[in-house]
Amino acid sequence: MAAADLRAELDSLLLQLLWDLEELESKRVALNARVEEGWLSLSKARYAMGAKSVGPLQYASRMEPQVCVCTSEAQNGLQKFRVVRAGAQSPEEVGPREAALRRRKGLTRIPEPEVFSASPNPLNWFGILVPHSLRQAQASFQEETLKLQMVLEMKPQMEATDSFFLGLLVAHL
């Protein structure tokens, strides 16, 4: 009976793994489609604005990212990935970062705490009056970062299921 239970568990783990693999594959296809769509929209923008109007000349060599991928380790030892947008703050972080004094009189002032400002819209690198295709490209790439988060979340989970399955299989053998 114990062997039968083990086989049933192995089967269910394998099925789970295959379902997860199918879902991961479909998310990857959707992610690639968004990326391709974004690049094609950039080509359309070049068609409308001129080939040299949408390229490396329009943006600075060094820039602050608007989206970062942060890694951490969860309680179960799994690697956890998080897509964080610039400007996103947890409720505990909102408010004055450090104490600062202001003098009412006198010429000197202690610098006030740095106020966080919203990062500039990258669309403005190409001008204010940009065509719809460039906005579409931005939307595609932004959607892509959301889908990236879903793919990143699935992978460690699948790897854990896979190791558990292999462990059980070896134990059964």
Next chain:
Amino acid sequence: MLGSAELCFNVDHGYLEGLVRGCKAGLLTQQDYLNLVQCETLEDLKVHLQTTDYGNFLANQTNPLTVSKIDTEMRRKLCGEFEYFRNHSLEPLSTFFTYMTCGYMIDNVILLVSGALQKKSVRDLLGRCHPLGRFSEMEAVNIADTPSDLFHAVLVETPLAPFFQDCMSENTLDELNIEVLRNKLYKSYLEAFYNFCKDHGDVTAEIMCPILEFEADRRAFIITLNSFGTELSKDAREALYPTCGQLYPEGLRLLAQAEDFEQMKRVVDHYGVYKPLFEAVGDGSGGKSLEDVFYEHEVKMNVLAFTRQFHCGVFYAYTKLREQEMRNIVWIAECISQRHRTKINSYIPIP
């Protein structure tokens, strides 16, 4: 009774008109485009272009071949032809050519000023400027902080000087002000070019004035469409519209108040030329964009310019048709390099 154009044009400009008509016959045919869209790689594209008037224009390019290199070499070839026409021209055709180059000069000035904002090196920027818009004071453009500085220090001796009348301000050149400067310069330039052609009279005015009227109206439509959802106010938008088109004055006033594409469509209901163009615009990502529809209309007008003789408009029309051909080739090259062939046939053939 023959007009003066038929009697006098060929004396000074007949050779160049013959030359430009020969160049026009060398534009890519439908069969050439069918060959290009079947290419699997950019190297295949290069081989097919060698059989056309482009010849070995990519022979000196090192591997790997990129879309940007193809575009740069095509521009260089066009510039070579244009400079030949210009160097052999007499008045008033030579002034006509100067007017044609002003549009490219404005683009170069804006590229240099925007590049300075992004801390790009002047050398990199100069390498990417349009060759048709080169002028000797270009290297000094990035030292200016305001439009007023730009005019007094750099552009006062260039052909762009007369177009700075409405652009003088002490505002720092940030992204919004650069966009306003670009459009105001272009507005002044287009109106001046239009007046030059109108004063010239004859067949040149009959051909060029409708073309420039369409260009003015197109700019008004595109500025309006692209300004939705931006920080540009309605009054600021209206100040950018060129006034030498069919929309002036009532159409421009209505367009300035439009808040979405549907309201723009209601404005063009009063204009028989533009109504079918707006009806041809697709909805969503599948159909044609407004820019595509305008490019198609521009191609039709430029092809029709060649049905008349003894006018300067053939040179303008040829340059614009060549530019459309370059856009087509770059589009096909982008689809090939991205392996995204579903939209590869979205080019505009030139009959």
